[in-house]
Amino acid sequence: KEMTVRDALNSALDEEMAADPNVFVMGEEVGEYQGAYKITKGLLDKYGPERVVDTPITEAGFAGIGVGSAYHGLRPVIEFMTFNFSMQAIDHIINSAAKSNYMSAGQINVPIVFRGPNGPAAGVGAQHSQCYGAWYGSVPGLKVLVPYSSEDARGLLKAAIRDPDPVVFLENELLYGESFPVSAEALDSSFCLPIGKAKIEREGKDITITAFSKMVGYALKAAEILEKEGINAEVINLRSIRPLDRATINASVRKTNRLVTVEEGFPQHGIGAEICASVVEDSFGYLDAPVERIAGADVPTPYAANLERMAFPQIEDIVRAAKRACYRSAPMAATAS
Amino acid sequence: KEMTVRDALNSALDEEMAADPNVFVMGEEVGEYQGAYKITKGLLDKYGPERVVDTPITEAGFAGIGVGSAYHGLRPVIEFMTFNFSMQAIDHIINSAAKSNYMSAGQINVPIVFRGPNGPAAGVGAQHSQCYGAWYGSVPGLKVLVPYSSEDARGLLKAAIRDPDPVVFLENELLYGESFPVSAEALDSSFCLPIGKAKIEREGKDITITAFSKMVGYALKAAEILEKEGINAEVINLRSIRPLDRATINASVRKTNRLVTVEEGFPQHGIGAEICASVVEDSFGYLDAPVERIAGADVPTPYAANLERMAFPQIEDIVRAAKRACYRSAPMAATAS
Amino acid sequence: PCMLEFMQTIVELLIDMDLIVNRDKLLTKEEGLEVYEDMILGRVFEDMCAQMYYRGKMFGFVHLYNGQEAVSSGFIKLLKKEDTVVSTYRDHVHALSKGVPARAVMSELFGKTTGCCRGQGGSMHMFSAEHNVLGGFAFIGEGIPVATGAAFTSKYKREVLKEADCDHVTLAFFGDGTANNGQFFECLNMAALWKLPIIFVVENNLWAIGMSHLRATSDPEIWKKGPAFGMPGVHVDGMDVLKVREVAKEAIGRARRGEGPTLVECETYRFRGHSLADPDELRDPDEKAHYAARDPITQFKKYLIENKLASEAELKAIEKKIDEVVEDAVEFADESPAPSRSQLLENVFADPRGFGIGPDGRYRCEDPKFTEGTAQV
Amino acid sequence: PCMLEFMQTIVELLIDMDLIVNRDKLLTKEEGLEVYEDMILGRVFEDMCAQMYYRGKMFGFVHLYNGQEAVSSGFIKLLKKEDTVVSTYRDHVHALSKGVPARAVMSELFGKTTGCCRGQGGSMHMFSAEHNVLGGFAFIGEGIPVATGAAFTSKYKREVLKEADCDHVTLAFFGDGTANNGQFFECLNMAALWKLPIIFVVENNLWAIGMSHLRATSDPEIWKKGPAFGMPGVHVDGMDVLKVREVAKEAIGRARRGEGPTLVECETYRFRGHSLADPDELRDPDEKAHYAARDPITQFKKYLIENKLASEAELKAIEKKIDEVVEDAVEFADESPAPSRSQLLENVFADPRGFGIGPDGRYRCEDPKFTEGTAQV
Numbered sequence A, B: 001k002e003m004t005v006r007d008a009l010n011s012a013l014d015e016e017m018a019a020d021p022n023v024f025v026m027g028e029e030v031g032e033y034q035g036a037y038k039i040t041k042g043l044l045d046k047y048g049p050e051r052v053v054d055t056p057i058t059e060a061g062f063a064g065i066g067v068g069s070a071y072h073g074l075r076p077v078i079e080f081m082t083f084n085f086s087m088q089a090i091d092h093i094i095n096s097a098a099k100s101n102y103m104s105a106g107q108i109n110v111p112i113v114f115r116g117p118n119g120p121a122a123g124v125g126a127q128h129s130q131c132y133g134a135w136y137g138s139v140p141g142l143k144v145l146v147p148y149s150s151e152d153a154r155g156l157l158k159a160a161i162r163d164p165d166p167v168v169f170l171e172n173e174l175l176y177g178e179s180f181p182v183s184a185e186a187l188d189s190s191f192c193l194p195i196g197k198a199k200i201e202r203e204g205k206d207i208t209i210t211a212f213s214k215m216v217g218y219a220l221k222a223a224e225i226l227e228k229e230g231i232n233a234e235v236i237n238l239r240s241i242r243p244l245d246r247a248t249i250n251a252s253v254r255k256t257n258r259l260v261t262v263e264e265g266f267p268q269h270g271i272g273a274e275i276c277a278s279v280v281e282d283s284f285g286y287l288d289a290p291v292e293r294i295a296g297a298d299v300p301t302p303y304a305a306n307l308e309r310m311a312f313p314q315i316e317d318i319v320r321a322a323k324r325a326c327y328r329s330a331p332m333a334a335t336a337s
Numbered sequence C, D: 001p002c003m004l005e006f007m008q009t010i011v012e013l014l015i016d017m018d019l020i021v022n023r024d025k026l027l028t029k030e031e032g033l034e035v036y037e038d039m040i041l042g043r044v045f046e047d048m049c050a051q052m053y054y055r056g057k058m059f060g061f062v063h064l065y066n067g068q069e070a071v072s073s074g075f076i077k078l079l080k081k082e083d084t085v086v087s088t089y090r091d092h093v094h095a096l097s098k099g100v101p102a103r104a105v106m107s108e109l110f111g112k113t114t115g116c117c118r119g120q121g122g123s124m125h126m127f128s129a130e131h132n133v134l135g136g137f138a139f140i141g142e143g144i145p146v147a148t149g150a151a152f153t154s155k156y157k158r159e160v161l162k163e164a165d166c167d168h169v170t171l172a173f174f175g176d177g178t179a180n181n182g183q184f185f186e187c188l189n190m191a192a193l194w195k196l197p198i199i200f201v202v203e204n205n206l207w208a209i210g211m212s213h214l215r216a217t218s219d220p221e222i223w224k225k226g227p228a229f230g231m232p233g234v235h236v237d238g239m240d241v242l243k244v245r246e247v248a249k250e251a252i253g254r255a256r257r258g259e260g261p262t263l264v265e266c267e268t269y270r271f272r273g274h275s276l277a278d279p280d281e282l283r284d285p286d287e288k289a290h291y292a293a294r295d296p297i298t299q300f301k302k303y304l305i306e307n308k309l310a311s312e313a314e315l316k317a318i319e320k321k322i323d324e325v326v327e328d329a330v331e332f333a334d335e336s337p338a339p340s341r342s343q344l345l346e347n348v349f350a351d352p353r354g355f356g357i358g359p360d361g362r363y364r365c366e367d368p369k370f371t372e373g374t375a376q377v
Ligand SMILES: Cc1ncc(C[n+]2csc(CCOP(=O)(O)OP(=O)(O)O)c2C)c(N)n1
Pocket: A028, A057, A059, A081, A085, A088, C090, C138, C139, C140, C174, C175, C176, C177, C178, C179, C203, C205, C207, C208, C209, C274
């Protein structure tokens, strides 16, 4: 059976709301409009305006309201129309949500989910195209999830809602309409994925490629191309940026001895940098070539379609980087490049 | 001659305001109160309330006002009482300031400085102790400076104010009262440091230690201790996080073959991760041991003094990490640890 | 219908309070034709955008202005070149009214290098330094402080830079939904406190995407927030360009004279969905019909003719001219070149030193690694 | 002096408008003594904090409440345990009024493991889940949405969870300077729109650090923002605990009955600097003297005695008792152990799975690398 990511998210919300009356959804256009991207479609009809709450355009206000309700044991799912707008509420995500369990010495945990589309879409310009994975992924007290497939979306969103801590849940607009096969198990309402575990989407022995969200699909396509050229790539779908599954990543690199990281966000202090540092810390001696880091170009996102395409990783960039890593065989040789 | 960092910043502001009537200071308590940390002391008397503007407590509002005035060619210096509060204005720093030169295709440059104390102080708890270097350092369109000494403070603040682009200028409250020797050259009103150049504070051949802001002092003290134990450390004061001076860092590592990075911010996606990735990318074959990354503990900052001390890098942590890096001589051996 | 009754009540209230301006202050023929042409330009341009969007010539979010022309034309045509306009994602028409050529706006929408931002900004981010159009802000409320800062600059120039004759005014345009956002109130306070030459122009089109103004706002009369923050607040029929123009004249005059800011609520309506991607299923057909019947262009046309300010033929000529202007803009945009590869890395900084520039002081934009992020740009 | 005249005018205006409450509604002896004891506790506790700070027993920013006791005691003593209080960095006394033991607050300030947050929160971050003190917010305005969310929960419990008797009320305390911040207005709107059981209590002590309220606010009458956002707005003399209590009773009653929010502006004054690090050089000595003469504790004492609600001896006994309570709190805090090393890594998450926990499900808090950040905590 196939299911779109949109339906996966929608059904996960629906089931968790059905299972627990403390769960509610709040944000701009989540109710009568059925969600700017229709992720909350049908929920207003089913659960009423008390549990599917349309707000004025006040990210700081409604995110903080969500946090306050979570302090009292409700389980809000706060939708940001896009994660770019979460900047207006970032103090509540960082201070009011992430730090309160610690500041209160465990008295006040904060079971809240902040969700919405993250990263570049298509043709929406510099302000609407940023990836917030690295920022939120740096903050103690937050868990940061990044689904790729429909199974990821269902399993991780359910896990996020049931989790007692604040979760930042980064979706991707361009994946909403994509269909993925889903297992019967994944369709069960009890289905749930563990937070903090990466998934090996494709096993391989020559090189490890890490990716998350939309880039997992790109990495898989790159792996197919590489296969034809005799390079057998292992593709890791991170699923969680925080906690980062260092164990899975390092085990893979210890096998392949080569690493390419892929992300759409800005390069500096990005997820690729962290993965590189994690591998250097844990598996330095196993690395046979410099880590190849692929990220969005270090520029605000341009509007023009041709420029925009150049600003984000493409499948051929991944192929090229993987080859580069494979042709460099010994550490010392690398410095010649 | 000696000068405190506070006086260095104050004199830099004073001189730049005297030199260019387009320069003005805006923020909370910068005027009549002379600055929450007295960085703007005396400026109101000298330049009047039109150029030393006390604002209501509206970070989003007054940061945006600063940006709007910079669009029209003024040169605002926006003080955040601490950089923690810059979160309330982060959209204006990221979108309105950093991206406008690009979005407008160079029509509208934004000569603005956002400054204030950053990172942990002492005993101020979880909300007042965060380092924002990694976040702002990831954003195209921003330049991010991190002075350590009085010379840094003067030279970099003057450079920031004269620069045509938005600069995030991260000070450290605990350094304000510290005195440093200053050269006659640095006292000249024409003095200015280049943006994007690190400074080798101490030459050495056995290991490279990178640090910025208050941690430069710690690294220098660690280097003294290491010297006694026969390890000759090179200490790099980054001065700029964005652009990062990869050339200087890599040249040093190619000489010492070992690297410790130090920062007070959270580890994940931090400045240490980026430096590690940069060295792996550019000088992989030269590294004789895994990079040792020292950062703030991955927890919200606790209040209690003993816990707080444990939450941030101490001199002995740097010493320990440097030794660890030095005793690991060959890449393969490292994996045994 | 409840909405209509409600608005009725407001209007009556305002008439009672003598807050609704006197229609008798007329405009000259030249002024009338200028305003008419501007309104037609706004309408025809946006209709063309819809066509071009459906043909795949422009992409992403495209928010059209149809129905609200009386606000842009009523206000902006009173400005000097040195005055500043700050807009939102719904910014094409504000840019046009302020004088940015249709060619430059259309090319920008096509993502072409002849666009007013060389294709780097796009639909939601129109900038023109020459015309003092300072953007194009895509975040709700974000433009309001920036506009307040532009107004701050006028005051600064007068008081600090001693440019005694600097009487430049800033207009900040934004919607009803935006008037619930914190940045709006922060700036009302500072603008009033410091007597800044700004006019906050709320284009209350009754909806914020699918959120009705009445469901979003505890006191829906936005103009009242003016007095609450110590500045004049005015409500005006935003479908009547003459009324808008009179209110605008007064507010702009006040700002120019250094007497401080004004909040103006223009009751208007958008004739299309929120953006071209919006199915627009929530708005009541009666409501749409009510406002369609008050089309600001039709109304103004009638006024011009009835008051003998223009003949049918003259207006037709304008319409024809504008059709040509817009056709020409499309042709121009279509034929213009796409940005070159080098543009990707240009303009990140005014001074890119330190950011991986080459020895000639220019970006290393042809670095083969640059799309991989590892390039230091 | 200009400030005083101004306030005078406001008060007269309010009397005229019949907005100032009737003092005749008396309290019982028990209530009087309870309130008196609470005010004394607040005062003595804070004075002790100053001493302890100067002796190096507490650190960082410590903001004292002296002078404002009538607000905390006047409001919070009317609450039930289930009601919620949300405060700022100036939070010790709100916590005490709500019932958090002096020992727990003092120990927290000493950074000891017996503190209400085990020394992890500190002066600006008092939390007590048991007493529904939800913090302790150090960012200006940050507590207001959180408090609004707490009030939202009461409504949710009634409407969704069918806890018909859930009439819990939330009080949000904050200062005059905070009332210029956008989050305040965003929440006034939503609280009014959704009729949430919240009271916005502005403690207008005329200053925000060194910024005079009159220099910061275009219309300094904060209570007027209530009606502007569709809720009652009340001004009250915040140095008179009886007046505060009457206003509080009405507002709390309204919230409990589900009739929605109230904005209350309490005119008060802080008798010390902004924090213990503040040189406090900007406030006019006359102004300080004026408010010192209206010390809420002295006034209330006089009232209790004049109205025969308590004898001098009874009040002395209370004062003595409180001295002992505070002395005991200091002793307790001093003798309590500092947090153990393991606390550093605890409480980051309620469920820390995946974050480097050991096989026993607990944090690997003794990991020798943990201060280096490379520990995965
Ligand atoms: C901070 C932020 N939050 C949410 C959005 C998404 N958004 C775009 S337009 C819009 C509605 C705005 O309504 P209104 O202010 O009435 O303006 P109109 O579109 O009607 O002109 C919303 C919520 C945004 N752009 N920025």
